[in-house]
Amino acid sequence: MMEWDAWGVAENRQTLSPQVKALLASALGIPEREPVSRDESDVTLSPSSLADEQLAALGDLLGAEHVSTEHGVRLRHSGGKSTPDLLRRRSTGVQDAPDAIVYPASHDEVSALLTLCAERSIAVVPFGGGTSVVGGLDPERGEFTAVIAVDLRRMSGLVSLDEVSGTAVLLPGTTGPEAEELLGAKGFSLGHFPQSFRFASIGGFAATRSSGQASSGYGRFDAMVDAIRIATPRGDLNLGRAPASAAGPDLRQLFLGSEGALGIITEVTVRVHRLPEETWYQGWSFPSFDAGAQALRTLVQSDAAPTVLRLSDEAESGLNLALAKDIGGKNPAAGVLAITTVEGTHGHVTAKSAEVAAVLAAAGGTALGDEPAKAWDHGRFDAPYLRDALIDAGAVVETLETATSWQNLANLRAAVTTALAEALGAQGTPPLVLCHISHTYRTGASLYFTVVCAAAEDAFTQWGRAKKAAGDAIVAAGGTITHHHAVGRDHQPWLADEVGELGIEILHAVKKTVDPRGILNPGKLIPAQG
């Protein structure tokens, strides 16, 4: 379980290097300050509003020891890990939290729990690893008097592995490292490594259409799913019978990305692959982000996509942000830095790495050897710890992401950068806006922005304005409002723009079919109808 007021676990908390501290002062005008110490007992939560009778019914169903209303447990389930989440949690004043946290142990217990909650008017927030950065875990009550978090950690593990087909059935509470360990013991890997990997869960990956750092090679999580099992207040769904089908609309794709609003995912059948025999690492330098983006495009469009493919822009390369242990240090690239890896069998790595190297060199890339790629690999899950240390030091740091076609990529990047610079500049806190490409497709790519500025007195409102400006800019410039962070509460204002009013009506119709009372994750994903 992660810390209540920060990403991850305490022993991995970062302190800022002298060069980062110097950067904060020189680039953003943030004076050095003493860290504030916080204790969870200082936080005041709104009292649990569950009636004794409701609490007793939950205990009767799951066992009293699997229902908690403890302060520390409620605090740790009171939301996700976005910067606004952390700012809120660190603030004084009464905070919302789920009225109880329950821990079902099986699909049948989840089903029974949903029936109970529908009957007794209790809203339900499904809770996996707790890593949402879009407000997807906020304890919203909707029209109900009580809300509980359903923590799926007891539903963890590998149900079965089909070594011939390369499929594994995993329980939803299985975390990234647990899945890799269970599969690795049998010679397999899932190959899904989002930045949230160390804490996020299989059910969460499915519910949010997660995308991992090796997506160029292994695909997005939604593409890895052959089948899912879902419990809803109206009964079960078992979707996906073959690697591909033409049996009508693909209903799996309604529940992938359903963010707890259409059911609780209780089992996921994913494609897995043999542990790679070897991995080829190569860093690259390109004269500019645009030149690098064109090289990545050429690579992917010539069917030569490697396993990992990333490109930092000038600002990110200049700060050396991709290389976690040496941020603010010397950028190994003369211009912008790109990272490639290829993994698999010896034969595949040999063939593919040669192809990758030939295409990137022909496209103007300079090979930097394996060091930058290995350095990136080493620190690739650590950025959220750095964020927390920067927030402690008086900065606002947040990330946001989108995707678009290759044709529109530069336009979208400029639009978002400008919107963030203007929105924060107007508040007297001009930001650094850094950007990278981390997910590529034949027809386009994602853009991932990191924003750093001095914190205003009301940093929550300060960032809210920047986020609004960025979201508006994304939509106006034709990007998707989220490539892999999901909708939650934070991206809801833009969903109707993305799928249309009729699309929203369809989502409501589906929700009403599976959740007629509306107990599932109220206020998330699907905007209220106008």
Added chain:
Amino acid sequence: MMEWDAWGVAENRQTLSPQVKALLASALGIPEREPVSRDESDVTLSPSSLADEQLAALGDLLGAEHVSTEHGVRLRHSGGKSTPDLLRRRSTGVQDAPDAIVYPASHDEVSALLTLCAERSIAVVPFGGGTSVVGGLDPERGEFTAVIAVDLRRMSGLVSLDEVSGTAVLLPGTTGPEAEELLGAKGFSLGHFPQSFRFASIGGFAATRSSGQASSGYGRFDAMVDAIRIATPRGDLNLGRAPASAAGPDLRQLFLGSEGALGIITEVTVRVHRLPEETWYQGWSFPSFDAGAQALRTLVQSDAAPTVLRLSDEAESGLNLALAKDIGGKNPAAGVLAITTVEGTHGHVTAKSAEVAAVLAAAGGTALGDEPAKAWDHGRFDAPYLRDALIDAGAVVETLETATSWQNLANLRAAVTTALAEALGAQGTPPLVLCHISHTYRTGASLYFTVVCAAAEDAFTQWGRAKKAAGDAIVAAGGTITHHHAVGRDHQPWLADEVGELGIEILHAVKKTVDPRGILNPGKLIPAQG
């Protein structure tokens, strides 16, 4: 427009070679017979039940010249091209047909047409290339007194091409060859080559989740779609804003595979690729189907999938069925025949073909040179013509397909083969059942069956029993009821098994949202609620 009583166009009709005629006599006991000559004027269609007022309204909207009730036009829109369709069309007695055929020219005309039909209680069957083999085009009236076919041929063409992103916007009536010609003129290709390629349309590919012969390299059609535009009686949907998104459920996936029951697709944005610089062809021999399937699996699971990857079983290899011009001739493989091609840039073909060859050779394959692969390539769209000639000669010939995991592949193949052999054997017409793999995935593959037997007096009922047995066997053995032919009317009995009763309820809820009157393709895809 295809012939009314057969696949394709008259000039490509096949006559049977002496060796095929000999096979029919020796293996299936079918005596040689004189071909029957048929004329479309001999067919009696049920009279058009459109009221004059309805007809006039259609003419007012689209222009009277774009509304037809002519006998020959109605006959050619009276269904698809399955063997039962052809048997029915060749039979005596009154046949159903759409009451009129209309030809809208634009998205706005389609929208207005749907509004008009909803107001005037006219059922609508969207009609692309007319190649359905699952009853998807049957002129079902549902609860309405009239039904029209909406032929989309006037909505044909390339709206735009984004050469940087590699995306093309195509109109729904564009046929496979038209799309390749329009794109080819600009140096691009779609790379979608189903057996129906010469006649089928872009809208139909999308509406049925089509899969082409190069799917190992370019993916299924549903994976090629970045965006779609749909007209419904409740308004428009424009879905898909980026190559990938986490903005909730992927609603595109409700309309891909919607088979005309949820709207009319009026524009499809597809990913395209540069015309290949070169193509590598290679035939392979494996000792057995099971050995070949294992080799294909190894290839795909080691990330070395070529562009085309196919494997015929012993029966199909023995009849040389994959090589259209020499059926019944000498099988070039000592055992079973596999076909591979790799296309793309010179660099890609060089790297990938070496990788493919190394993996297949290590897995027990014997390279046969390029001839078998080129021969397959040459005749790859011709099998339906052969079917028609065989039907004329007194055989029943039909195909069906499914998909499952690699682990379950042999089991499923045996179950379907046995079911077909028993169902037709019990009717005194033991069949030849041939099978191949034509679409592969990391976790499984498709199975495509060809069935040939002597026609009974009531061939329609004879095949119906075999189809029922095969469908039941597929479902019992865990396969999907269709990998790429869609549901239509013929696979409807098994859809609830595939997606569950709650899945069917979801489909009804979506349909009610976009088509509250239920005018869109009644009786197809979504089974009536129990």
